[in-house]
Amino acid sequence: MMLIPCPWCGPRNETEFHYGGQADVSYPAEPQQLSDADWARFLFYRANPKGIFTERWNHQAGCRRWFTIRRDTTTNEIFQDDSHEAVTR
């Protein structure tokens, strides 16, 4: 079980969190202009790195807020992102 650092509540058990997958996937700026291939990329394609992954978590059983961390997908080592963007994006 991972101990995940919530920026507001501190380190808490993984069971309190909901996983959100890859971070920084934003809705297309001009959806009407998007090709089918670009829609596919937005809807279905996510990075799947072996190593550092920048990802979203929601503290579902706590403060219920979203935040971003970087985690090594081979070791589960977590690097907390303390930047303002990590909690506001």
Add this chain to the structure above:
Amino acid sequence: MPRTPGADLPDHPDWLWNSPEPKRSYDVVIVGGGGHGLATAYYLAVNHGITNMAVLESGWLAGGNMARNTTIIRSNYLWDESAGLYEHAMKLWEGLEDELDYPLLFSQRGVLNLAHSLQDVRDSKRRVGANRLNGIDAEWLDADQVAEICPILNTSEDLRYPVLGATWQPRAGIAKHDHVAWGFARALDRMGVDLVQNCQVTGFDRIGDRITGVRTTRGDIAAGKVALAAAGSTSVLTDELGLALPIQSHPLQALVSELLEPVHPTVVMSNAVHVYVSQAHKGELVLGAGIDSYNSYGQRGAFHTIERELTAAVELFPMFSRAHVLRTWAGVVDVTPDASAIMGLTPFENLYVNCGWGTGGFKATPGVGWCYAHTIAHDEPHPLNAPFNLDRFTTGALVDEHGAAGVAH
């Protein structure tokens, strides 16, 4: 003179296959020496006469998901596309022991897919109808009939999610996963196909968009065609080419109990309370459930996932409360957005991809081998795997198996 304990062990029994040095060039190189890679090589040799071929495995043969799955074999999928492919696999399973002349402990003891709510019941009956239209054996059983087939299952009404009935596929069952891999490997070795272990593919040689070989930890190897069968590690390979795939790698855990007397006569799966259980020939109860939620290549998951699945198991099988967990482990499974596999051509010439089997690739092993071999040999998909192309994520022609199968393969 005291002897070192274990120093007097007998010699290792004869190996079923050799471990040759890789040659510098092959007609076909298959990346991944698991069940799918071995089966594909087998049917390339038998159906298409290709034997100047190597199967490259980064670790040891069949040591990835092939060694870690829960060995359930069934073909009762909802959609025509899935039914076609899985039923083709089922028919091959039914002749595979004779074909390979090797004991696979293939046991058609049937599978019960439990329904716990009215919507479950409706969906299950719909799936039984769809299966029958596709020529797949399927029946709807009420709770009493379920109890007749599997007496240790708690079919009383006082469960939080009572068993309202189940679908029943009598031809489903289990097989001994290691033996399946060994059977294919032995046959391949006899046909002169090189099975190369401890040989990790680190990149590709290419001329423009044409793949001409692979780079490995044991040197560069030229190849007429390169076929990927690397499951959870596929993204690591395709990232080298800048080829994005809609797969996410997750841990999938399984566990066994200690050896017990035969108590469990069939295979039971429950999507709603989420556990699947069979009893191996040796006597272990074999249990599995869902993936751990996060992306990982770690081949390990968290214990709360195990705890949740055992809660469900004990609720359904009260006698399991006296069993003990002997071993837990995890594999790395590559999950797609529509819970169906990706098998076919790629934007690169002479590069083929088979991945995205997620939590359910074992049952498809011979069917994958058959169809993927056809795809590689003819440079076009077999009709059975044509719907599972990569383009479907752009065209929208998804094969959405979440409801009938995607949760618990």
